[in-house]
Amino acid sequence: MSTVLATPPETKLDPNRTMSSAATAHANDIVSPDVYADQAQLDAAFKRLRAEDPVAWCEPDDFRPFWAVTKHADIMEISRQNKLFTNGEREMLSYRKTEEKVYADFGQPHLLKTLVQLDDPMHYKLRHLTQDWFMPHNVKKREDAVRGLAKQFVDRMEDLGGACDFQQDIALHYPLRVIMQILGVPESDEPMMLKLTQEIFGAQDEDMMRDKSVKETGDASAGVASIQQTLAEFFMYFTAITADRRANPKDDVSTVIANGKVDGEDIGQLEAMSYYIIVAAAGHDTTSASTGGGVLGMLQNPAQLQKMMTDPQGMARTAVDEAIRWTTPVKHFMRTAHEDYELRGQTVKKGESLLLCYPSGNRDEDIFEDPYAFKVDRTPNKLISFGHGGHMCLGMHLARLEMIAIYEELFSRVKSIELAGDPTFIKANFVGGPKSIPVHYKF
Structure with missing residues (x-):
């Protein structure tokens, strides 16, 4: 039986431990949503940490302390040891006051x-309910349908008459349509799904958050209440879906979740609702970010754009991986150490948290040649955007297929394309990417 806590476990600070000069300079940067919307500032922070203090003890304002793990090899080392470093206690950065509010109201760290948020054995059991849907052999079966949708959205872009916001008009909606078809959600409900997703992943961005006052007031209670309202709408929607799929099973992922069993018992209501939400939200938002981020990378590097337009079929696969590396839509996950552990000369103590800094791992000079250059033909490309180990992204094969399909379709048809203004980025330290990519083009 788990212990119910009224407050998050406090990290016991070692009085002899101090932040390095690099950590002192950048601890607040690597937790700031605003900095994640400024790639140059973020890159500078991680570059210094990798060089001077790659496993850095950080005590940022308004957050519980943690170790920032910024090297690719170290992120991999932590990620592959799922029993020693777990997700359940602290899977992402949350403000200290928000954590305290969630613990006080729910007696646990997560909504x-x-x-x-789950660790084995439950993580393994729930993951395997739907895993087959997202394995390469089944993803391959959907290729014609996905390519058909890619064509529809490039048709839409052509119909817009030579100017659009690629992120808002195309990249946001195409992966949404793909994952909603897999879930069995009707097209008419997609605007609601997009809005709710943006309220979750854009909860730190004033343009996307549900309660705009939270940005100014920093009121933890209001912030938690706002997220709860969004989750309540998701819950109501998918509770109805569950009832329908139990009465009328279909060939979709919602039917798998609705009728899912673990150890012979129906999965719990919270687990089921959470499952729908992670598929519905993460299943398109990250792909949308990478799709737009890759196009932006090409527009900002005309020689790379020309390579792509000259040979879209030949370049698409490597360009997609470069887009996912370049954008790194999931900015971090956290782990908690269950035993003392030596990492690059630092002693991580039992109970301490580690921030796995994926944007930093994807710019690591020891792994990537010329890491700050966008190269559509980069190979090898040991991107770490999908994670590693037991928590590797379930939808990675689908995401790659979606992006390959639309890149091949777009760049085999468009005659010219260029930026028509300054791009903007979502302010988010967990999941984010481009917010706006204004473009001019000719077909």
């Missing part, structure tokens, strides 16, 4: 129980 959801998705695959992200």
